[in-house]
Amino acid sequence: MPPPRPTRILLGVSGGIAAYKAAELIRLLRAEGVELRVVMTAAAQAFITPLSLQALAGGEVRCDLLDPRAEAGMDHIELARWAELVLVVPATADLMARLAAGLADDLLTTLILATTAPVVLAPAMNHRMWRHPATQHNAALLAARGVRLLGPAEGDQACGESGPGRLLEPAEILARILRRPQGPLAGRRALVTAGPTREPIDPVRYLSNRSSGRMGYAVAAALAGRGSRVVLVSGPTALGPPAGVERIAVETALEMQAAVLERVATCDLFVGAAAVADYRVADPAPEKLKKGAAELGLRLVRNPDILGEVAALARPPFTLGFAAETERLEEHARAKLAAKGVDMIAANRVGGETGGFEREENALLVLWRGGRRVLPLCPKPLLAESLVDLLEERFGAQAASQDP
Numbered sequence: 114m115p116p117p118r119p120t121r122i123l124l125g126v127s128g129g130i131a132a133y134k135a136a137e138l139i140r141l142l143r144a145e146g147v148e149l150r151v152v153m154t155a156a157a158q159a160f161i162t163p164l165s166l167q168a169l170a171g172g173e174v175r176c177d178l179l180d181p182r183a184e185a186g187m188d189h190i191e192l193a194r195w196a197e198l199v200l201v202v203p204a205t206a207d208l209m210a211r212l213a214a215g216l217a218d219d220l221l222t223t224l225i226l227a228t229t230a231p232v233v234l235a236p237a238m239n240h241r242m243w244r245h246p247a248t249q250h251n252a253a254l255l256a257a258r259g260v261r262l263l264g265p266a267e268g269d270q271a272c273g274e275s276g277p278g279r280l281l282e283p284a285e286i287l288a289r290i291l292r293r294p295q296g297p298l299a300g301r302r303a304l305v306t307a308g309p310t311r312e313p314i315d316p317v318r319y320l321s322n323r324s325s326g327r328m329g330y331a332v333a334a335a336l337a338g339r340g341s342r343v344v345l346v347s348g349p350t351a352l353g354p355p356a357g358v359e360r361i362a363v364e365t366a367l368e369m370q371a372a373v374l375e376r377v378a379t380c381d382l383f384v385g386a387a388a389v390a391d392y393r394v395a396d397p398a399p400e401k402l403k404k405g406a407a408e409l410g411l412r413l414v415r416n417p418d419i420l421g422e423v424a425a426l427a428r429p430p431f432t433l434g435f436a437a438e439t440e441r442l443e444e445h446a447r448a449k450l451a452a453k454g455v456d457m458i459a460a461n462r463v464g465g466e467t468g469g470f471e472r473e474e475n476a477l478l479v480l481w482r483g484g485r486r487v488l489p490l491c492p493k494p495l496l497a498e499s500l501v502d503l504l505e506e507r508f509g510a511q512a513a514s515q516d517p
């Protein structure tokens with residue numbers, strides 16, 4: 114089940130030009146009946162005054178950590194306990210860096226460290242700052258710790274340049290945090306596979322691959338954020354299940370096949386992000402194989418093609434597959450798109466210095482019949498949001514074409 118809608122939100126405002134949009138967000142949240150408390154950093158006060166936000170929020174705006182009147186009662190801890198959700202709008206590059214480093218040098222960073230509530234950041238900054246490797250690393254690190262990132266959007270910026278770094282519009286932030294998505298994926302049933310499979314050699318050893326499962330988990334989380342009812346069939350990973358997602362744990366390719374085929378008939382969307390082993394050992398040893406001979410031979414047999422089976426169903430869901438390639442990325446991805454009969458293929462290069470397996474970031478080339486789009490290198494949670502944007506666009510177009 115999705116997490117409950119928050120009724121007590123602590124809104125943090127950090128120091129960027131987009132801080133003025135916090136005023137509109139406060140107005141929208143109050144109109145929804147949300148109880149608000151507002152905390153501003155020192156830099157935020159250079160862009161909008163505490164008095165302005167206080168008038169809109171209907172309560173005192175806190176700015177100082179070492180305020181003797183408030184801290185007599187350990188107010189930063191009280192704020193951390195009070196919040197059902199901590200939302201930072203905008204989240205600057207500086208704030209993200211301080212949070213990634215675990216600093217607690219002002220009221221906002223201190224209470225974020227002290228809270229057990231979910232933390233959501235809406236980044237906003239110059240596009241070069243957003244693309245800087247340090248910011249990308251910080252975004253990936255925060256996402257890996259469970260912090261949810263909303264945006265940034267792409268477009269014109271206050272500096273006169275254009276690119277990724279715009280704050281999402283307040284109405285979009287409101288819809289995301291109150292989980293009231295209205296797009297074509299809202300209410301749809303989605304089945305996602307993620308992670309590697311393990312094919313046993315004996316009770317101790319197995320064949321597997323380098324997949325961490327991060328991309329599939331990020332896609333499942335992004336779909337849940339759009340209102341989809343998501344089931345995640347996952348191979349062995351160290352990741353926790355995304356909020357609002359039902360996880361089915363499997364180990365081998367045959368177990369993943371069974372879990373998918375049991376559920377796929379009721380799904381509208383299938384995303385095959387798992388790195389399923391192509392082969393398994395024909396006859397796994399019942400006991401641990403002892404070291405003896407200088408050579409050991411294993412007889413391998415083909416594993417089922419789960420993605421191809423789903424696409425070949427009489428009434429298949431909209432199907433997105435993944436292709437991991439070390440060379441001739443587009444050529445191999447186009448061949449897979451045609452051979453599997455899927456609706457879309459998301460291809461990524463593996464084995465290089467950036468992106469791919471066991472990395473926090475990735476880039477994708479997404480292909481469909483008659484179209485292609487490049488999604489540039491960024492942290493996997495943000496890449497998943499861009500991929501789901503495209504999935505929403507293509508799925509919506511297909512659904513519209515099938516309406517009578």
